Amino acid sequence: MTALTFLLRRLGLSVFVFIGVLVLTFFVSRVIPGNPAALYAGARPRPEQVAAIKVKLGLDKPLPEQFLVYVRDLLDGDLGESYHSRRSINTDLSIFLPATLELVIAAVIIALILGIPVGVLAGAYPGSVFDYATRLAAVAGVSVPSFWLALIAQFVFFSTLGWLPLGGRVSRDISLFYPIAAQTGFYIIDAAISSNWRAFFDALHHLILPALVLSAYPLGITIRMTQASMLEVLSETYITSARAAGISQRVILFKLALKNAIMPALTVVGLSFAYSITGAFLVETIFSWPGVGKYVTEAVLNVDFPVIIAVTLVVTIVYILVNLFVDLLQALLDPRVRLG
Amino acid sequence: MALLSIENLTVEFNTPFGAVYAIRGIDFTLRKGEILGLVGETGCGKSVTGRSIIGLLDDNARITAGRILFEDVDLLRLSDAAMHEVRGNRIAMIFQDPATALNPLFTIGAQIMDVLRAHRPAKRGDLKTDAMSLFADVGLPDPAQMMHVYPHQLSGGQQQRAMIALSLAAEPDVIIADEPTTALDVTIQAQILDLLRVLQRERSISVILITHDLGIVAETCQQVVVLYAGRVAEKGAVEAIFAAPQHPYTRGLLAALPRPGSRGSDLQVIAGAVPSGLERIAGCAFAPRCEYVMEICRGQQPAFSDIKQAHQSACHLHETFADA
Numbered sequence: 001m002t003a004l005t006f007l008l009r010r011l012g013l014s015v016f017v018f019i020g021v022l023v024l025t026f027f028v029s030r031v032i033p034g035n036p037a038a039l040y041a042g043a044r045p046r047p048e049q050v051a052a053i054k055v056k057l058g059l060d061k062p063l064p065e066q067f068l069v070y071v072r073d074l075l076d077g078d079l080g081e082s083y084h085s086r087r088s089i090n091t092d093l094s095i096f097l098p099a100t101l102e103l104v105i106a107a108v109i110i111a112l113i114l115g116i117p118v119g120v121l122a123g124a125y126p127g128s129v130f131d132y133a134t135r136l137a138a139v140a141g142v143s144v145p146s147f148w149l150a151l152i153a154q155f156v157f158f159s160t161l162g163w164l165p166l167g168g169r170v171s172r173d174i175s176l177f178y179p180i181a182a183q184t185g186f187y188i189i190d191a192a193i194s195s196n197w198r199a200f201f202d203a204l205h206h207l208i209l210p211a212l213v214l215s216a217y218p219l220g221i222t223i224r225m226t227q228a229s230m231l232e233v234l235s236e237t238y239i240t241s242a243r244a245a246g247i248s249q250r251v252i253l254f255k256l257a258l259k260n261a262i263m264p265a266l267t268v269v270g271l272s273f274a275y276s277i278t279g280a281f282l283v284e285t286i287f288s289w290p291g292v293g294k295y296v297t298e299a300v301l302n303v304d305f306p307v308i309i310a311v312t313l314v315v316t317i318v319y320i321l322v323n324l325f326v327d328l329l330q331a332l333l334d335p336r337v338r339l340g
Numbered sequence: 341m342a343l344l345s346i347e348n349l350t351v352e353f354n355t356p357f358g359a360v361y362a363i364r365g366i367d368f369t370l371r372k373g374e375i376l377g378l379v380g381e382t383g384c385g386k387s388v389t390g391r392s393i394i395g396l397l398d399d400n401a402r403i404t405a406g407r408i409l410f411e412d413v414d415l416l417r418l419s420d421a422a423m424h425e426v427r428g429n430r431i432a433m434i435f436q437d438p439a440t441a442l443n444p445l446f447t448i449g450a451q452i453m454d455v456l457r458a459h460r461p462a463k464r465g466d467l468k469t470d471a472m473s474l475f476a477d478v479g480l481p482d483p484a485q486m487m488h489v490y491p492h493q494l495s496g497g498q499q500q501r502a503m504i505a506l507s508l509a510a511e512p513d514v515i516i517a518d519e520p521t522t523a524l525d526v527t528i529q530a531q532i533l534d535l536l537r538v539l540q541r542e543r544s545i546s547v548i549l550i551t552h553d554l555g556i557v558a559e560t561c562q563q564v565v566v567l568y569a570g571r572v573a574e575k576g577a578v579e580a581i582f583a584a585p586q587h588p589y590t591r592g593l594l595a596a597l598p599r600p601g602s603r604g605s606d607l608q609v610i611a612g613a614v615p616s617g618l619e620r621i622a623g624c625a626f627a628p629r630c631e632y633v634m635e636i637c638r639g640q641q642p643a644f645s646d647i648k649q650a651h652q653s654a655c656h657l658h659e660t661f662a663d664a
Contacts, residue, residue: 237440244394245455245506246428256454259445334445335490 014320021316029305040083079310084302098185100291104276106211111218119226141220150286167288174202210287225265233261270326274319344370349406360617362388364570373544377557380567390516432507436519438499442491449487459510474505497528518550569625576651586653
């Protein structure tokens with residue numbers, strides 16, 4: 001089976017997952033208590049206003065019909081509008097999703113770039129001071145609450161040292177005098193494309209602190225998973241035979257062993273990536289980062305279910321794509337994995 | 341001439357149950373261009389001896405005494421960096437199960453190029469040619485294709501040939517073959533042993549062949565060292581020992597071999613069990629199982645005595661046998 005047919009088949013199967021999630025979230029959101037029409041109407045609506053809105057939004061129709069209407073709009077690429085703000089969800093997500101993805105991707109990159117070498121070395125020298133230090137750091141990274149870490153980071157790098165900004169995606173003067181031409185919604189990429197280097201470095205500057213804070217969890221996992229699986233791989237006969245052949249420690253650790261040991265870490269980091277899309281809301285809130293986490297949290301508090309469904313669907317798609325990517329990566333690394 | 345001399349090698353393992361005496365002081369010599377068989381039962385210390393020579397014992401192992409002289413240099417006194425130069429380059433090793441001794445995620449070609457690159461930095465093109473000629477030397481079909489093949493795509497015999505090619509890559513003087521045919525079919529066994537003999541003859545490589553199979557020793561080796569419970573029971577030229585085994589243990593082993601014509605009769609066994617590695621042994625390690633045991637055997641460890649030239653046995657009884 002080639003990679004392409006594998007990809008197509010997996011995508012085909014994913015459609016069913018997607019439909020399942022769609023059906024579940026749609027019906028669950030309709031049966032939970034709440035009065036969406038009243039929410040749409042705003043403060044202190046009159047009963048007849050609410051009734052009129054009910055008709056306007058189609059909430060008076062039977063549930064299956066409402067569902068069909070929703071699916072029809074969805075197929076047109078329309079996620080609907082927020083009952084709370086009456087804004088188009090498509091427009092909102094086109095701003096919030098890239099912001100979150102930029103943050104989460106940066107965090108995952110940090111986690112992998114730092115975590116893998118650290119995990120490799122910790123696994124290679126078990127019982128060393130380095131090993132114990134990284135274990136401690138990894139446990140701390142996983143267990144320290146992100147909001148606490150965020151506050152400490154702001155205190156140290158903004159209040160005390162003054163090296164990094166407090167929050168936001170760009171400085172106000174940059175957004176006024178060197179505005180970033182929106183294309184992908186990723187400020188760093190957009191700024192780089194348009195060679196707007198002032199904005200590029202400013203956006204990067206703003207990204208560092210929240211990305212570092214958000215990376216603590218995946219970093220801890222990456223270190224632990226890599227360390228544990230290196231420990232296992234290094235006791236394999238093929239490592240002994242590589243040593244017996246006189247291959248250097250560097251090649252053994254970072255090439256021969258790492259390729260065998262990296263997959264568990266990538267799998268878990270892949271999952272934490274998808275989780276972080278909505279799970280980053282505390283970090284987003286503290287750093288005033290206009291992301292999906294913040295967006296969906298407000299929606300939940302307001303029982304704004306078009307937004308809740310839309311974000312759920314987007315996160316589902318991210319999960320599906322990330323899992324697919326991880327599977328493909330595994331097949332790429334391991335010739336014994338049969339795609340199917 | 342002596343290429344590799346093991347002198348009083350003693351190895352212990354730290355375990356939760358206490359020290360395990362894996363090797364209790366062994367001596368033997370490997371001469372240039374010969375195949376030496378290291379035989380014994382499971383746990384007699386033959387693999388540990390191999391690992392000690394190449395300096396790849398597990399972390400809980402400790403060499404408490406002895407010397408390993410390779411061209412008159414004590415390998416046990418070498419720094420890590422110096423020992424790293426010896427591995428692959430001067431002494432290489434092949435393993436029991438080639439399926440686990442080859443890295444599953446790299447092509448055979450990539451693995452052999454790693455070894456080549458580690459020992460002689462050259463241009464990629466040269467490495468590739470060298471790798472393919474090594475594959476041809478060990479009898480792998482279609483060397484060009486081997487460059488792109490993963491271990492799991494090969495048969496067990498081909499995997500072991502590839503492993504041997506890897507061990508030859510840096511042109512070592514000594515190859516330690518740890519049960520190289522145990523995981524293979526009998527017909528493939530014979531082919532792999534043939535290959536080892538050819539390599540020994542054509543490249544004058546010395547081989548330490550670790551095995552539990554006396555048949556393999558008889559066919560393949562010039563010298564044999566019989567280990568029992570971490571000690572050498574008997575050693576010498578293969579013909580001499582097979583013709584007139586002196587140590588009761590060797591005799592027992594040879595008697596236990598099933599022979600054509602012995603069909604229907606019970607297999608001969610050596611009664612009793614190998615002493616635990618946790619025990620300290622005062623006298624002869626074989627005494628509890630020996631049918632000729634004497635008072636002296638239990639209290640005093642027998643010294644080596646020359647039966648003939650190049651045939652030594654560690655037994656208080658040897659004179660009796662010599663007369664017989």
